[in-house]
Amino acid sequence: MARTVKNSKSAQQRRAEAEALQATITEQIEQLRESGAWERFLGFAQSFHHYSLGNLLLILAQRPDATCVAGYRSWQARNRQVRKGERGIRIFGGRTVRETIENESGEEEEQSRVRFFPVTVFDMAQTDLIDAEVGDPTDISCSLTGDDPAGIFDAVSDYLTGLGWTVERDNIPGGAHGITTTDGSRRVVIGVGLAAAQAAKTALHEAAHVLLHVGEDPSEYVEHRGVKETEAESVAYIVAGILGLDTSAYSVGYIAGWSDCDADTIKATAANVLRTAHHLADAITEPTPAAEPAPAAV
Template sequence: MPYKKPSTPEEKEAAREASQAVTQELMSRIDTCALRLAEQLGAGASDELLTFMRFSARFHTYSLNNQLLIWLQAPEAAHVAGFQAWRGLGRSVRKGAKAVRVLAPLVVPDHEAPPVNGRPAQRIVGFKYSSIFADYDTEGDPLPSAAFMVVQGGDDGTCALLRSLTAACPVPVRWEDGEGRGAHGWTDGGQIVLCREKCDLEPAHALRVFFHEWAHVSLHFQGAGKRAEDLPDRQTRELEADAAAYVLSSFYGVETTAAVADYITTWGGNAEKLHASMTRIGRAVSSILGALRCQGEPVARAAA
């Protein structure tokens, strides 16, 4: 039966209530999923969270809540887009395809706040749901392929990739001979230093160390609105940087599960703390991948 747009006040009210019910159900699914992941970490299990983290890298432009919703509804998706966006890519949504529902903010003008970038400020007053579709439910023109480089380890291509990635970093990256601070790498927020002795012989490992320090720069230094009192404790900072490095490394085929799997159980069973950290991690991953794309550096598809 074709969709009929509500016309009477009663039909509009019924449609509004139905939409609110769907939105509340989506929010409930997010809360339930976040709680389940936190409880698993509290029990010492991290497999499901690691799977989600690899999955989320494919959709780094979406909020954490919407990444969770996409994962719950379309775990095999490689790409998602709205009906019209797929048409713009020369593809059409198959008849009978099941929509993936995500949340979109409801915004209104904020007359009490100063303009932002010359435009009137806005504030979020709630959420509504919108429908997108997974790539496997569409047909038509081939999807454009992204530049894709897989790290092999100590090969010349890996070394070249590491050089190009460090060149795209917003802070200087330098190599330090000898033991240095005893660490594989470090940062003070103004530069990243990699220990040549510990990293140079294995560029694949150096890549993970580099992403770990870049995540620290993005997440844990004052500036860009960050206040010292708002930063998490040192253990959480290291955990967030390691998790972000895990997601970013997976883009290039670097398997670092063993290095992070046991460590991330530190989040324990605290769903609120886990959600806050994962939100920050997602923003760091998106920021770093955005910087790489702006520099024209190769960005891999996330591993399945």
């Protein structure tokens, strides 16, 4: 029998609480946007190269959990050091070169063209901060600590298993917390070293990906990844909150990063998020016993 979360709230109460939690996401994102922490993060993020769709697909294929990628020396310039032994992500770089050619008239002329060549980049999760005193501009979310007293992880695991997915706890290279496969293998992997609370939240996040995004074309996911990650983490935040687990220390910063701290993006995803949150909360929560009928009048 599938494990569920014991919860005394009715389905109607859970729906009302979900809507209230969805509204708090926007409020907290707006507060973060006004803070110095967001300005520091934005300055850091804007310094990154914008990759072509082809390179984004290459990055996703080699490292599905990648967030920010840069070359070895570029990371050093950003006060981060690639850890020894990390495996790089191979993409294509381009450089404009000028060369002399002979035109149709037999005259020499210079032309410019872009020459492509393989380069190696690394994800931020493969790096460590060099000088802590300088500060880390990416520090807008903190991993959760503590327990999972409601048994959220077990309930989500059983729910996904019932849908034909395999849920595993394993080491994930680079420090990602969770992965949902898109190659047809139907596997969800949750990091083995996570605290119970973080593992529970991550399981909810990956379950949201399964419900919302699996089956989409990879290019669709890459092109709109910020929206997809915003949706999945919003679902996790709402469902966890309904079940008594506050994930705001992690979720708000995560959502801010992927939504570009844009309240309009949060509002635009609300319908998808609430529909999925309602479904997931109902699926993993023990049904509330029906009220006993009043005794008949004598």
